[in-house]
Amino acid sequence: MASQYLNWKLRDVKPDPLPPDPTPRQKWRNWWHYHKGMVIAGAVVGLAVLDIAHSALGLGQVRPDYQIAYVGENALPDATAAAIEEAFAALGSDANGDGRVAVQLHQYLISDAMDENAEYSYANQITLMGDLEDCDSYFFLLEDYETFQADYALLAGADGTLAEGGEAPCCVRWDACPALAGQDLGTYTQTILGQEIRGSSQDLAGSLYLARRGFWEDRTCEHMDACGALWDALTKGADLS
Numbered sequence: 001m002a003s004q005y006l007n008w009k010l011r012d013v014k015p016d017p018l019p020p021d022p023t024p025r026q027k028w029r030n031w032w033h034y035h036k037g038m039v040i041a042g043a044v045v046g047l048a049v050l051d052i053a054h055s056a057l058g059l060g061q062v063r064p065d066y067q068i069a070y071v072g073e074n075a076l077p078d079a080t081a082a083a084i085e086e087a088f089a090a091l092g093s094d095a096n097g098d099g100r101v102a103v104q105l106h107q108y109l110i111s112d113a114m115d116e117n118a119e120y121s122y123a124n125q126i127t128l129m130g131d132l133e134d135c136d137s138y139f140f141l142l143e144d145y146e147t148f149q150a151d152y153a154l155l156a157g158a159d160g161t162l163a164e165g166g167e168a169p170c171c172v173r174w175d176a177c178p179a180l181a182g183q184d185l186g187t188y189t190q191t192i193l194g195q196e197i198r199g200s201s202q203d204l205a206g207s208l209y210l211a212r213r214g215f216w217e218d219r220t221c222e223h224m225d226a227c228g229a230l231w232d233a234l235t236k237g238a239d240l241s
Contacts, residue, residue, distance in 0.1 A: 064104035065095035065223060066230060067136050071128065072143030072208075073111045077188035080201035081105050084141070087183040091233040095226035105141075106131060135220060138213050138227040145171040145209040155211045158240055160228065162214030169214075170240055175206035178237040210234065 066088055070076060076084070085103040092101045108128040111121045131137050132154060140155065142148050149155050155169030156162060163169040175181045185201035212231050213221065221227065 062100070062102050063096050063098060064102045066092055066103045066139065066227060067221070068103065068105040068139040068141060069108060069128065069131055069137035070105055070141045070208075071108045071110060071148055072141075073109065074143070075107055075109055076105075076204060077190045077201070079186065079188040080204050081107065083183075083185035083201045084205055087180060087185065088139070088230065088234070090183070091179060092230045093226055095223035106137060135213070135215070138221045138224075139231070140211040140213065141174070141205075141208045142171070142211060143208060145169065145211055154214060156214035160212070160214070160231075162216055169211055171209040171211040172235060172238045172240060173206070174208050174210055175202075176238050177210065177235050179234055180210070181206070 068084070068088065070081075085105050088103040089101045092103065094101050106127075108124045108131070109121065110124050110128070111118075132152065140148070145155070149163070149169050153164075154162070155171065157167050158170045160170075181202075183202070185205060187198060188201050188204070189196060189198050191197070212227075215221075
């Protein structure tokens with residue numbers, strides 16, 4: 001004897017006959033009853049395609065006008081990183097024409113110490129290499145600009161071109177730039193080893209060195225003219241000799 005399940009699965013699923021003169025609502029309900037599965041499946045596929053296209057084309061994502069690479073051993077607190085982005089944005093322009101000035105700061109935490117963070121440091125070095133290879137960041141904030149230049153030799157000299165042949169790169173401390181030293185970066189709060197620490201974001205940023213990327217051949221970052229103009233605004237009044 002066939003099971004109840006098979007009897008149900010193999011049942012006659014012919015549509016119920018409509019009344020002789022069905023109303024528009026009855027026609028709609030009858031159509032929806034027998035086609036809703038296809039409609040739902042089509043909607044799911046359509047949403048999946050839109051999601052893939054959205055991710056591939058970057059639709060709805062904020063495109064940065066300027067990108068900064070911070071390289072150091074110690075992470076900047078989120079509040080400090082956000083304040084730095086705002087300080088740059090206040091002096092920048094809408095380089096990509098999307099109606100807003102957006103700055104993105106990337107943090108690359110790199111240490112020479114062979115400790116439990118060695119793998120993390122190595123992963124950051126790989127990510128930094130990707131940034132440098134793709135010419136993403138034009139601006140650099142560095143704890144130790146001499147070591148960075150010795151390792152990568154990519155910083156620009158005083159004239160904005162790649163520093164070569166032993167030429168010293170053009171680096172200036174944050175607090176030596178009047179346009180940056182005058183910014184109010186606010187305070188930060190972070191928890192270290194269970195202890196809450198508060199401090200001045202201006203003090204953290206003030207000890208960092210500001211530099212810019214030098215380029216060779218025809219490889220440059222996006223919005224070079226706007227980046228150059230922002231560099232001039234950031235370093236106005238600073239001693240770059």
